[in-house]
Amino acid sequence: MRYVVGLINKYDAGKFPKDLKEMGIGRVIQLASNENPYPPPEEVIEAVKKEVLWINRYPHPEYRDLKEKIAEYCKVDYGMISIGSGAMDILKVIADVLLEPFDKVVVPMPSYSYYTFVSMLRDAGVEEVIFEGYRVNVESLSGKLVFLCSPNNPTGNTVDEKTVRDACENFEYVVLDEAYAEFAGKSFVKLLDEYENLIILRTFSKYFGLAGMRVGYSLSNESIAEAIEKIRSPFAISPLAAKAAEVALDNLDYYERVRRKIVTLREKMRRELENYYYVYPSEANFLLFKHDRENLVDEFLKRGIILRDVTGLRGLEGNHVRVTVGREGEVEIFLEVLREINED
Known part of the structure; x- marks a missing residue:
């Protein structure tokens, strides 16, 4: 077991809102962990x-x-x-x-x-x-x-x-x-x-x-x-x-309504992201995109938005970021920052 533990890196779950607040960042939007952003019924x-x-x-x-x-x-x-x-x-x-x-x-x-x-x-x-x-x-x-x-x-x-x-x-x-x-x-x-x-x-x-x-x-x-x-x-x-x-499981109608919102917002995010990057086909509550900018994830972090940097994952050549679909207001802020970063 000592040999195996020496070979294995600790699982990296990425950054969390608490991490950014400790950095002095006020408004934080978590778009990194593929969570459902809507509260349960x-x-x-x-x-x-x-x-x-x-x-x-x-x-x-x-x-x-x-x-x-x-x-x-x-x-x-x-x-x-x-x-x-x-x-x-x-x-x-x-x-x-x-x-x-x-x-x-x-x-x-x-x-x-x-x-x-x-x-x-x-x-x-x-x-x-x-x-x-x-x-x-x-x-x-x-x-x-x-x-x-x-x-x-x-x-x-x-x-x-x-x-x-x-x-x-x-x-x-x-x-x-x-x-x-x-x-x-x-x-x-x-x-x-x-x-x-x-x-x-x-x-x-x-x-x-x-x-x-x-x-x-x-x-x-x-x-x-x-x-x-x-x-x-x-x-x-x-x-x-x-x-x-x-x-x-007794409230499936509620979750279906939430699912439809998430899918609609996912496609809105896709259309905007495709103006700047290659976006992978997705049927989930997140999108993966490939980019050629330096420190892109850090640029979003400075503005209080947490994305998941998956650059280096086997099978992905080049810089890749995964973004979770957030709530309507969170998606709007993400898209504003996206435009700001890419149109400077």
Whole structure:
């Protein structure tokens, strides 16, 4: 383990509003973490307030009520669901369940670096295969495990059904990260009926706007789900977080209205960004763009806007920035600063 830890860099989550306020910057707009910028519905807030009265007690370790809601939402059997403290927690538990030292893990890039991180912690042999624009083709690849992401972070595009099927045919296990699937309106949950080796990862952090609550889940065949449930923390989610997720699933109409706003604003941002930079196709709540300016992220930071600099990520040649879709006023300020910087 000492050897592995020496090879792995600490996960970099980027800057947060508190960091800028400590720098003396007043107005701060966070457009770096792919959060849903809109608050949850009032029903969720009220449910959490009531649940506070019970925080002196442990939650039921099986999270039955939440799993029943997820089963209904995803149209899967109850036994196919595993729960975790955010998608990152589930990813680590999945790696612990599936991987042995020297197992071959394929990570198409550019994508989420945490896939490599959790695999290396298991001493797996990681092969990062670059696909320009994350146009993934796994027909000629094989191994113990492959990670796919749809919509992909940071490019924002989705993979097609053939790619998922090819992965399931060629690899012993497939983890498909659908953290942003609701924004795209595309999911491969139906393939769980056909492929016993497919594991789909979901979260309440993005579409449902509960990033601070840390609620993630996976969908898989019952034997894999049982294994994940066995080794995860027995009280992985706080009772407040579980209740928030349950009530969020009772308010799908609210989240659909928010989704439409976000998609409309995303396309507005795209049209303006394309006046200056190359913008990648996106079906998520963020955009990736390539630029040739020096210190672009710092220029935005000086003006109180936090963007995610992904320059240097394997598979991205040149300078790249990811920007999350904010609320209407935040988007207007971002676009004003964008014009100011590029038209000086």
